[in-house]
Amino acid sequence: MEARTETVTVADGSFDLHLWLPPAGRGPVILLIQEIYGVGPYIRKVAEDLAALGYVVGAPDLFWRIRPNWVSGHDEAGTNLSIEMVSTFDVPHGVADSAVALTHLRGLPEAEGGAGVVGFCLGGSIGYLLAATVEVDAVLSFYGSAVPDAAGMLEKITCPLLLVFGGSDPYIPRERVSVVEKAAAGRPNVEVYVAEEAGHAFHNHEAAQFYNQEAARAAWDRAVHFLGRNLAPASLP
Template structure:
């Protein structure tokens, strides 16, 4: 179950969702969306993380845009989503992400550290936020912006987990290896998945790779249990 929340920023309240674990409290995770927005898929993954014992905040990153609705009855859903993403000011978006981390740290339900987690667009945003403010962990699924952010790699000091498919037309194998070289250090796990394309965790048949999705989730659960443990688990 989720509830609507308001996340304070310098320009007003950013809407979001909060997912609580059964215990009512736990470590915090700020989950950043794909380019498609806060979809049923993102909500499902937030619920999965809450089931593991985390308090999950999902900010609606498109909140500053006048028209952030995607018409999924049309054939150009991907183009619509790309248009929304490209309408964002990146530095302002990172600032909003930092505000979401601050809100998680202030949340009365959060007991323990706070990490950032993101898919695709959100994976790159999580990486930049982790480089810009103190977080306890970073989990990034095929962060699409990371190739342009590698100069920030030394500033990401939190334990980190990166997932990439090796059949990704958007992030080629050479690009993935360039990312690996830049981010690798003690405390970083870098997982790759043969045959998986971009957005392989998304259940849409256009993207989904069941084997890679399951393996990546197992790796994620293991990483979080080690680096951001839930009391009593």
């Protein structure tokens, strides 16, 4: 279903932006930011699901400075390799690259309507940080580990923001999620959704050690409604 791969150029090089188009051929854009496993089977399936809903979806290769288009397995060995890979990843570069990729998406001939960001794991952190630095119509962040320590940045985020966490996430303890809930209280643009029985990466159907089918379905339904409210595909003939 992938339509094509665009090339995005920044000051120190260029990287791939994998693109999926909706059935109508055009619509609002969503920047889909990868998890630590790269733009692999899971992210590609999410991209297909979003495109089927009517969005133009672009997933940038954020590890291009380290190993271009690197993808790992979702098993224990692949997870360890991914953790090693992300340990050398420069987050500010990732945020900056994502901002340029979002601008590129907005300039596509298929782009019609608003622009949103969806990120998972590493991408959830980058999407959140991006929301504090650029104008965007909606941001959906799944279990971004950087969010609790950067909860104060909520003051800079004015767009609709949905933060999704697992309440039993060993990487983001429940008390750290509570920090985010407290910071979000009273902010009408911010929604925090906690799947209390789920752990980290519970939406990732490719990772058996993380996947929680019931929690994933409930969170995705909420995500779809969030995007529909704030980034509805344009009415097309």
